[in-house]
Amino acid sequence: MSLVNENFSKLKAGYLFPEISKRVSAYKAANPDADVIRLGIGDVTRPLTPSIIKALHQGVDEMAKDETFKGYGPEQGYQFLREAIVKNDFHSRNVDINIDEVFVSDGSKCDTGNIQEIFSLKAKIAVTDPVYPVYVDTNVMAGRTGKADKNGRYKNLVYLPSVAENGFSPSLPEEHVDIIYICSPNNPTGTVLNKSELEKWVKYALNNKAIILFDAAYEAFITDSSLPHSIYEIKGAKECAIEFRSFSKTAGFTGLRCAYTVVPEKLMGIGKDGNKVSLNKLWNRRHCTKFNGVSYPVQKATEAVYSEEGKKEIRGLVDFYMENAGIIRNTLEKLGWKVFGGVNAPYIWFQTPGKISSWNFFDKLLNEVQIVGTPGSGFGYCGETYFRLSSFGDRKNILKAVDRFNSKYGK
Numbered sequence: 217m218s219l220v221n222e223n224f225s226k227l228k229a230g231y232l233f234p235e236i237s238k239r240v241s242a243y244k245a246a247n248p249d250a251d252v253i254r255l256g257i258g259d260v261t262r263p264l265t266p267s268i269i270k271a272l273h274q275g276v277d278e279m280a281k282d283e284t285f286k287g288y289g290p291e292q293g294y295q296f297l298r299e300a301i302v303k304n305d306f307h308s309r310n311v312d313i314n315i316d317e318v319f320v321s322d323g324s325k326c327d328t329g330n331i332q333e334i335f336s337l338k339a340k341i342a343v344t345d346p347v348y349p350v351y352v353d354t355n356v357m358a359g360r361t362g363k364a365d366k367n368g369r370y371k372n373l374v375y376l377p378s379v380a381e382n383g384f385s386p387s388l389p390e391e392h393v394d395i396i397y398i399c400s401p402n403n404p405t406g407t408v409l410n411k412s413e414l415e416k417w418v419k420y421a422l423n424n425k426a427i428i429l430f431d432a433a434y435e436a437f438i439t440d441s442s443l444p445h446s447i448y449e450i451k452g453a454k455e456c457a458i459e460f461r462s463f464s465k466t467a468g469f470t471g472l473r474c475a476y477t478v479v480p481e482k483l484m485g486i487g488k489d490g491n492k493v494s495l496n497k498l499w500n501r502r503h504c505t506k507f508n509g510v511s512y513p514v515q516k517a518t519e520a521v522y523s524e525e526g527k528k529e530i531r532g533l534v535d536f537y538m539e540n541a542g543i544i545r546n547t548l549e550k551l552g553w554k555v556f557g558g559v560n561a562p563y564i565w566f567q568t569p570g571k572i573s574s575w576n577f578f579d580k581l582l583n584e585v586q587i588v589g590t591p592g593s594g595f596g597y598c599g600e601t602y603f604r605l606s607s608f609g610d611r612k613n614i615l616k617a618v619d620r621f622n623s624k625y626g627k
């Protein structure tokens with residue numbers, strides 16, 4: 217018998233979203249006629265847009281001809297896509313990123329999960345609470361933590377509360393940490409760190425030789441023009457931060473799969489001998505060893521996101537989901553509930569009425585109005601008595617959902 221990785225036994229029973237699906241399936245089995253509206257996992261519902269479909273078809277057709285067929289591509293992504301990325305996502309915001317700093321991949325979940333491999337097992341990790349569970353679980357699997365306590369908090373991890381009381385802007389850690397995961401716009405709270413808050417983190421990281429892992433998967437949903445879209449808009453960030461971007465929510469790619477990670481060439485870690493080590497080179501080594509690149513047709517489709525037509529279409533998608541967010545947010549506010557997010561992010565985060573437990577509220581919503589959301593406690597101890605709704609549903613269902621909220625919980 218092979219010995220298994222015992223770190224997995226420290227994990228909570230199931231990953232959050234499969235656990236929700238399991239409960240919803242059980243409910244559906246018991247209530248086959250129930251019209252269940254799913255606003256739990258942030259999965260898009262609008263189809264891919266015409267420019268993207270056209271480029272995808274073109275990519276597939278090229279694969280069908282001798283002259284244009286492609287085998288393995290560059291692991292880091294085709295140059296045409298990396299050029300489009302740096303020009304449109306960074307140079308357009310006066311951020312100087314070059315294509316050798318961009319690594320195209322099949323998703324930010326994988327990248328934010330895998331990035332910890334290039335750091336020592338002794339690295340001290342800080343996460344916000346609540347937090348996207350991937351950051352925590354992958355560090356548990358790697359063995360950087362002890363067991364979870366009764367609140368589900370793992371020993372050796374530093375938790376930084378991100379709660380209404382501190383305006384969802386976590387305080388700096390009280391002890392030294394080496395790695396800090398920051399997600400802005402935030403999943404799950406739907407709140408965004410402004411420029412001065414990000415400056416505080418960059419300053420901390422530079423002073424403490426720490427690295428910020430900055431998850432910007434939801435940056436396209438920012439509507440307030442004063443808010444930063446990239447951590448590299450902050451001076452000094454190229455010496456202390458890695459940034460993750462995704463096309464999943466922005467362009468409806470949850471089923472197509474494409475994302476990228478920026479690891480600046482200036483970014484250094486430290487070896488055992490005290491010498492500086494390029495994190496760009498380490499990530500490149502890891503990427504080339506474990507990944508053979510995103511398929512050519514998908515990279516062609518992704519390039520189309522940056523065409524003039526593509527940009528308009530993507531703006532339309534983002535606006536559509538943000539209108540959904542506004543509809544949900546306004547409804548819950550009118551019910552008198554304490555609501556956050558949904559303005560610069562596609563998630564609506566609210567305190568459960570009467571502060572009942574998140575999972576009890578999950579069951580209540582499912583049973584009373586057949587709406588599925590995500591229990592806040594699934595994102596961490598500080599998420600208890602909170603609940604998250606996703607605005608990625610189709611409009612018919614969003615309107616149906618708000619009707620149900622009004623008729624069941626309205627005065």
Ligand code: MLT
Nearest residue numbers: 256257258259325403606
């Ligand atoms: C979420 O609902 O939090 C996201 O869809 C999860 C993900 O992007 O992996």
